[in-house]
Amino acid sequence: MATRTTSSPDTSAHLLEIFKALANPVRLQVLQWLRDPEANFPVHHGIADPHEVGVCVSHIQDKLGLAQSTVSSYMATLERAGLVISTRVGKWTHYRRDEERIARFTAELGDVL
């Protein structure tokens, strides 16, 4: 039985926010990289597996080659859209995909689009 843990009505405004977040090549790329953290990022300093906590901002920044402030702001945008979840472990902020909400988005998109 798949109980819906996270609840949020996916309003039209929120739908728009998701599309805006995805309408940028860098953010879209990062989201896709995060599908397979081990394949796309170096392992983090002894921290548990990346599927748990995610990938820290510095690694994403290294791979993108953009300013740190830029990356931070992009990740915040993705988080506001509900596409990623941030977890702070010590001084590192890790981001991982919110698979549940992404799945719900792609699944229900046909009904609302």
Next chain:
Amino acid sequence: MATRTTSSPDTSAHLLEIFKALANPVRLQVLQWLRDPEANFPVHHGIADPHEVGVCVSHIQDKLGLAQSTVSSYMATLERAGLVISTRVGKWTHYRRDEERIARFTAELGDVL
């Protein structure tokens, strides 16, 4: 047997173009209105059913209350993204959803996102 008529590989660039087209409240709204032309727009002057040809720009413009040039440009954006199809009947340009491509987009989004 569902044969794929329209072929286009849905490249990452095209995916981005779709998201950009959808990342605007007006364009998103029009696309949703076009799901049910009869319910959302007045019937056009004797022309066949709106599912065939679609809705003409003037009707969309009336409903939106934006300048005609603006509406025209929005519809062109939606068309470039492959979300609508335009059909010229006399002096009227009609737009309807490209249901096949929209369906493919929503169906395959889970794989690519």
Next chain:
DNA sequence: ATATCATATCGATACTCTTCGAATCATCGA
């Protein structure tokens, strides 16, 4: 406490998008 490291926020600048009105193009009817 303080120095240091990872992130986040702020302020500026360049670029893109939104939206308009005016000019142009296309089609129909007289």
Next chain:
DNA sequence: TCGATGATTCGAAGAGTATCGATATGATAT
């Protein structure tokens, strides 16, 4: 062919986004 009507294209003003460097916050270790 001419004038009217619908649509597209063009050029401009304002709003929003991308991106940076500088500064601020939060955490760790000394």
